[in-house]
Amino acid sequence: MCPKDVASFAAGEWIQPDNSAREIASAITGEVIARAGNATLDVQAMLDYARNIGGPGLRAMTFHDRARMLKALAQHLEANKQDLYDLSFDTGATQKDHLIDVDGGIGTTFVFASKGRREMPDSTVYTDGAVEQLSRHGTFMGQHICTSLPGVAVHINAFNFPVWGMLEKLAPTLLAGVPAIVKPATATCYVTEAAVRLMLDSGLLPEGALQLVSGGIGDMLDRLTCQDVVSFTGSAATALKLRQTPAIVENSVRFVAEQDSLNASILGPDAAPGSAEFDLFLKEVQREMTTKAGQKCTAIRRIIVPDAQVDAVIEGLSTALAKITIGDPRADSTRMGALVSAAQKRDVLEQAAKIATEATRVFGDPDDFTVEGADKDKGAFVPPMLFHCADPDAAQHVHDTEAFGPVSTVMGYRDLAHAAALANRGQGSLVASLITADPVVAREVTLNIAAFHGRVYINNATSMKESTGHGSPLPHMVHGGPGRAGGGEELGGVRAVKHYMQRTAVQGSPEILSAITGTWIPGAPETSDAAHPFTRRFGALAIGETLNTAPRTVTSDDIAHFAQFTGDTFYAHMDDAAAERNPFFPGRVAHGYLLLSFAAGMFVQPEEGPVLANTGLDSLRFMKPVVPGDSIKVRLTVKAKTPRNADYGEVRWRVTLTNQDDEMVAEYELLTMVAF
Known part of the structure; x- marks a missing residue:
């Protein structure tokens, strides 16, 4: 060919x-x-x-x-x-x-x-x-x-x-x-x-x-x-x-x-043999050693387990690795294919030999393994190789040598502080995983290793059916790590x-900043139209377009009715003397949600029109209490517009409520879907 x-x-x-x-x-x-x-x-x-x-x-x-x-x-x-x-x-x-x-x-x-x-x-x-x-x-x-x-x-x-x-x-x-x-x-x-x-x-x-x-x-x-x-x-x-x-x-x-990244996986002290977590740990390690023949930047290179579980982990992993069929990757029966090239094979074997100066190979002989459907001498095949390091504190190569293939080393830890110290010996990695069902263990380990790892993946019986795996960088989450891992970041959504x-700090008047960002900022010019904004389609609404409502007086009867109707009979709304003892209130006050309800009634246009739905509100704050006899008025301003599909877009409104003295009592951002 x-x-x-x-x-x-x-x-x-x-x-x-x-x-x-x-x-x-x-x-x-x-x-x-x-x-x-x-x-x-x-x-x-x-x-x-x-x-x-x-x-x-x-x-x-x-x-x-x-x-x-x-x-x-x-x-x-x-x-x-x-x-x-x-x-x-x-x-x-x-x-x-x-x-x-x-x-x-x-x-x-x-x-x-x-x-x-x-x-x-x-x-x-x-x-x-x-x-x-x-x-x-x-x-x-x-x-x-x-x-x-x-x-x-x-x-x-x-x-x-x-x-x-x-x-x-x-x-x-x-x-x-x-x-x-x-x-x-x-x-x-x-x-x-x-x-x-x-x-x-x-x-x-x-x-x-x-x-x-x-x-x-x-x-x-x-x-x-x-x-x-x-x-x-x-x-x-x-x-x-x-x-x-x-x-x-x-x-x-x-x-x-x-x-380079010497990623680690830690078995929690609670994950004893026979538990769902122990079996999960073996499955995760086996998968990370053999997927892409171990040629993954997130693959598990160091297996950190309680001293008492070292033998059980070695036995369990050896049994699991023995089931891996190595061969022509085009065959359905093949579980692990070849390394990418003969040069990569030489490099992996050289790095594995370095690890072998500090650890004993307990599974996988590169001179004696079977390849199905291909010639192992012509292809870049190697077997999964599992090592055991009996003295990880004295070792160096197991913490700084990455054999970029199906090679990993088991090591024991005395306590959680020791486990974290071993994980951090990698001097910065893309990911460390922890298999535990104990929240206390999860917190202690995370706080002790987070500074050295770009991602901490914790899994147990609760999450294992839906988890994505130790070695799967997701576009939603940051991928990268400090130190040896490069100090950079990729993925992480909009990050x-x-x-x-280029992030730039722009300074100026509200009008200038609104013009630059395309988002209305308080203090920027406002416009109004004879037609109610809820009667205007998405394209007709302008940034800064504002509706000011007539005032409405809040009465004691309003507060009592709202309390009985909703079941919200908190004492500050019902008991004047108790409310006065509260450092935040001068006496009996209106419910915050009563004010929101009144506000909606003051600015909503009831007839069928281009406003299709209210999809929520953001950044709600109550600044000053409203007492019986106060009046409130509403200012509704188009802050931003975002098309969502060919039929409608999202309009973000800034809503402010002020009292009879023009003091702000509440503010929030209202989201509506408006037809084109």
């Missing part, structure tokens, strides 16, 4: 490999299946294309436009994912592994599309936090905003997840309005190239939004500016080298790294989008 030429997509053109191309072998057979690399790529043209064409095109779109684009891209990949499955087998991955990589990447894109529509405005400006009042009378205010960087994101990805590794970075980058240049690891770049072709051929992306380097990136990093971002996944050694690129240091280029935006 003739090797496939894996192309790069640069400055709008597909460019084939040249004589400098590197050969890529199948992880199953060792045969050359592809070649990639072109030393003549014009990297400056690629950067210019992204900055001058891709960036402006993306920034012209709102967050909602970009979110709809991401959803359509995910749907297109979903419809064509079988092509990606078929290619991925040669990376050594099984069909179950494909579900993590391909389906996981597509699912992540769907999540960012959803979050873009639900949690971000239909705008190009994202407001970060509340408005800050910087002056006594509110004429000078401050607001943090996030805007798209006018540069380019360079994504340097690892070999183990050629689809998910790209999409988990690409989705928030595009949602932020920043073009990306994707550089996958050469060993599996043929899968990434296929995914990029699918996205480009869909016609859904603006020109220049996505480019691909299959092979080396030359001196691209030397040409980056303060408006660019590098997001890297790989080894700590490579990350350190890239961080020290003079242009990255001198220009303060944002550098996000996710690198990931903000990595590709």
